[in-house]
Amino acid sequence: MRNLTPEExxxxxxxxLEETFQSMADAEGEENPEDRLALVRSNVASYLRAGQIxxxxxxxxxxxxxxxxxSYLNEHSDLDLRLLVVERYRLGRHEYFYHSRFLVSGEAEPEIKRQRLRLRLIVEKFSKMKxxxxxxxxxxxxxxxxxxGWPAAVHYEFGDWKDSISIExxxxxxxxxKVADFLPRLREHLATAIPETQRVELATDPSGWTRLQFFFGEEIDPYRIAQSMVRLCRTEKDISTLLREGNG
Structure with a gap:
């Protein structure tokens, strides 16, 4: 594209492109649309020559x-390519909520770009189901x-262990x-509801977290892992009841 002129x-x-130029030049509040149009055309020509696209x-x-x-092109080239999804949720008969998010972005959070593509794919599939x-x-x-409505001290999580993915x-x-004491019972209840696991662990670490973890091997389809997280999230009704009782 850097070899093209705005006219081309x-x-x-x-x-x-010309329609967009005209729209920008005629924007509300512009006192000199002709000067604005010339400036926009000049800027676009400069960006094209510089390859800033x-x-x-x-x-x-x-x-x-x-x-x-x-993801590959963004991480292995100087291109700025972005992939945006817009999801729609029905709130009422004629009312909808729209949520947009970048799956791939040149300005993605460093944390997201460091994640393995497998984890990103699993989370993307989960985001469509949740x-x-x-x-x-x-x-x-x-x-x-x-x-x-929950405190941050009680949440679900995807973890990447390089040779497996966990939901917890x-x-x-x-x-x-009360919520921590509920996890052993939850483990028994979910033993058959969440299949294809490598192993299930219930552990408490020195930093004060108690975790109920379900591990999946690399051969498990990302869709199945995302679906398992949806099943795990259905426990929120029981946990919400415990939280409402005070002190969780």
Whole structure:
């Protein structure tokens, strides 16, 4: 594209570039639209010559192959390619909530870019299945899943162990002992509801967290792991009851 002039780009886009120029020049509050139009054209020509170009694809869902290709190009070239999904949730008969997020971005959080592509794919599939009351937050080694209305000291989480992926419930046991004491019973209940696991562990670490973890090998399809996290998140009703009782 750096070898093209704005006129050539406009021709290839069927006149859409010029329409965009005109729209920007005629924006509300612009006192001299002709001067503004000349400036916009000049800026675009400069960006083209310098190769300062950003490519964005917006979809309602992204296939795995496209995510892999965009991730590879972003991480192994100087291109700025972005993959954006826009999801729609029904709130009422004629009311919808729209949520947009970048799956791949040149300005992605460093934590997200450090994650293995396998973990990113699993989280993306989970994001398509999860109810709106859940949100995800990436850290360097994991992706936390927060339930609306819960304290951060009680949450779900995806973990990457390089040779396996885990899904888990994490609780700070000193703050919420009732929830922590509930996890052994939950382990028995979920033994058959969450299949294909390598192993299931219930552990308490020195930092104060009690975890119920389900591990999946590299051969398990990302969709199946995301589906298992959805099943794990269904325990939120029981945990919410414990939290409402006070001191969790």
């Amino acid at each position: 780009v406009n021709e290839r886009s069927g006149g859409l 950003r490519g964005i694809i917006v979809l309602d869902a992204a296939p795995d192959d496209l995510i892999r290709e965009f 109810p709106p009351i859940f949100s995800t937050h990436a850290t360097k080694e994991s992706v936390r899943v927060y339930r609306e 419930i994490r609780v700070r046991h000193r703050e919420y002992p």
